[in-house]
Amino acid sequence: xxxxxGQVANAADVNIQTIRYYERRGLFPxxxxxxxxxxxxxxEAVARLRFxxxxxxxxxxxxxxxxxxxxxxxxxxxxxxxERKTRQKIEVVQQRIRDLQRMKRTLxxxxxxxxxxxxxxxxxxxEVLEDHDHISH
Amino acid sequence: xxxxxGQVANAADVNIQTIRYYERRGLFPxxxxxxxxxxxxxxEAVARLRFxxxxxxxxxxxxxxxxxxxxxxxxxxxxxxxERKTRQKIEVVQQRIRDLQRMKRTLxxxxxxxxxxxxxxxxxxxEVLEDHDHISH
DNA sequence: ATAGACCTTGTACCAGGGTATATGGTCAAG
DNA sequence: CTTGACCATATACCCTGGTACAAGGTCTAT
Numbered sequence: 001x002x003x004x005x006g007q008v009a010n011a012a013d014v015n016i017q018t019i020r021y022y023e024r025r026g027l028f029p030x031x032x033x034x035x036x037x038x039x040x041x042x043x044e045a046v047a048r049l050r051f052x053x054x055x056x057x058x059x060x061x062x063x064x065x066x067x068x069x070x071x072x073x074x075x076x077x078x079x080x081x082x083e084r085k086t087r088q089k090i091e092v093v094q095q096r097i098r099d100l101q102r103m104k105r106t107l108x109x110x111x112x113x114x115x116x117x118x119x120x121x122x123x124x125x126x127e128v129l130e131d132h133d134h135i136s137h
Numbered sequence: 138x139x140x141x142x143g144q145v146a147n148a149a150d151v152n153i154q155t156i157r158y159y160e161r162r163g164l165f166p167x168x169x170x171x172x173x174x175x176x177x178x179x180x181e182a183v184a185r186l187r188f189x190x191x192x193x194x195x196x197x198x199x200x201x202x203x204x205x206x207x208x209x210x211x212x213x214x215x216x217x218x219x220e221r222k223t224r225q226k227i228e229v230v231q232q233r234i235r236d237l238q239r240m241k242r243t244l245x246x247x248x249x250x251x252x253x254x255x256x257x258x259x260x261x262x263x264e265v266l267e268d269h270d271h272i273s274h
Numbered sequence: 275a276t277a278g279a280c281c282t283t284g285t286a287c288c289a290g291g292g293t294a295t296a297t298g299g300t301c302a303a304g
Numbered sequence: 305c306t307t308g309a310c311c312a313t314a315t316a317c318c319c320t321g322g323t324a325c326a327a328g329g330t331c332t333a334t
Contacts, residue, residue, distance in 0.1 A: 059196035083251040
């Protein structure tokens, strides 16, 4: 049931060094060790790695990923804190979605202009993208 | 009408060094120079910088931004190439949006569990996020 | 008991995306 | 005609997120 670091790395398709790096960074809990000092992981570790990688692809920094991972629902006390943090994250994600949608619309307009092949000889993306200038952040 | 590098940097709120760096990287065309060697920019340069910054925030690398900027509608010939690349970018953006929406829903579930005071005691975000494991890329 | 594949720590290096600093030229105002 | 705010190049440094390498311990199979 316990996995070695190599097995975890392999299953999640990341470098062994990366796992140790995450451990140093605090994204990974320090695992139990065998008497010989080998790290021992549960299957959960693989899911955690995949989650980290996935969140990174979505543009979250390791710091942000760490905060995401810290969100857990536990008994009473810290519950409202967690909820507040979670809702903040939702806002961040929502804003990112909006920005990407705007970017997508812009790209679509570009593609459309291209299809219509107006011989507007000198029509750089820049012109099409002009409304990126007044994006709210 | 011609702007100095400092004016451009100021207007787009980036470091002067960054503009020169982009020039070296090929993201910025080499500008005309005054007899004294000062770079001269048109207003367009500011829009270009803002576009770069924005695209970066959306998770595009400078390499990708460069590709985006290279997508220009020129006289006929390259037009379908441009369109194809643009549609590829749209696909990437679309997938990213879908993934973020999934993440958002997950976070919303987490927040809801929190509100309901359903203290799923030892429920790390990983469990909640289980469906991240089989995302298609 | 020895090879080979694994694990350990430590240190060093890499790429991407800048930012800072040193040294010197330019230009407008007083 | 000098001072301050700009510009130029060149070089060095910074942070993030890893990856590689060295020196050595462990474990399994033969």
